[in-house]
Amino acid sequence: xxxxxxxxxxxxxxxxxxxxxxxxxxxxxxxxxxxxxxxxxxxxxxxxxxxxxxxxxxxxxxxxxxxxxxxxxxxxxxxxxxxxxxxxxxxxxxxxxxxxxxxxxxxxxxxxxxxxxxxxxxxxxxxxxxxxxxxxxxxxxxxxxxxxxxxxxxxxxxxxxxxxxxxxxxxxxxxxxxxxxxxxxxxxxxxxxxxxxxxxxxxxxxxxxxxxxxxxxxxxxxx
Numbered sequence: 683x684x685x686x687x688x689x690x691x692x693x694x695x696x697x698x699x700x701x702x703x704x705x706x707x708x709x710x711x712x713x714x715x716x717x718x719x720x721x722x723x724x725x726x727x728x729x730x731x732x733x734x735x736x737x738x739x740x741x742x743x744x745x746x747x748x749x750x751x752x753x754x755x756x757x758x759x760x761x762x763x764x765x766x767x768x769x770x771x772x773x774x775x776x777x778x779x780x781x782x783x784x785x786x787x788x789x790x791x792x793x794x795x796x797x798x799x800x801x802x803x804x805x806x807x808x809x810x811x812x813x814x815x816x817x818x819x820x821x822x823x824x825x826x827x828x829x830x831x832x833x834x835x836x837x838x839x840x841x842x843x844x845x846x847x848x849x850x851x852x853x854x855x856x857x858x859x860x861x862x863x864x865x866x867x868x869x870x871x872x873x874x875x876x877x878x879x880x881x882x883x884x885x886x887x888x889x890x891x892x893x894x895x896x897x898x899x900x901x902x903x904x905x
Contacts, residue, residue: 764902775821776792798811807856827903829902830899831872832870832871834874835881845876851874853872856896
């Protein structure tokens, strides 16, 4: 089984700003080109030549970059309060969408099942899923003192290589859409885990459906 994980940092998207307007490929709306730069990558990894593929042993520098840029960090009891408020708003915004919100310590995990997010064996986000992602982006923009990790997962059907690539492409599609809604790409990190991290048995169709998912983990930026 292929246990390799590839992490794709969106840090490289930020230096590029273009004054002209362009069409968001997901919503068909006109908006500044810098806002759709991430979305334009689509399903192809590194299509813009700007993404960084990091090894798992490489340090995650997002926190220091963001603090250095003046974003600030959460401290003490304020961390829990901040995440409590964000959790409440996410639960309200995502009620009835099929996206679950789980609290893990001071982090939040949004579980997006593939049956509502993607067509079978495809990596482009379903247009019907734009509203939930818009809601997620709205909350992430308001609570900007967090790091955002987007992870793709598959079931065990198909080859390891295919599942690894599909998981990367799906995670990247979700991350790019969220980034296109105005979320600072310096906060984001994308990973594909293929079939290596199941949450249920792949011996049943129900279990496989649970394993096909994209998760967004939201963690506070702390000192």
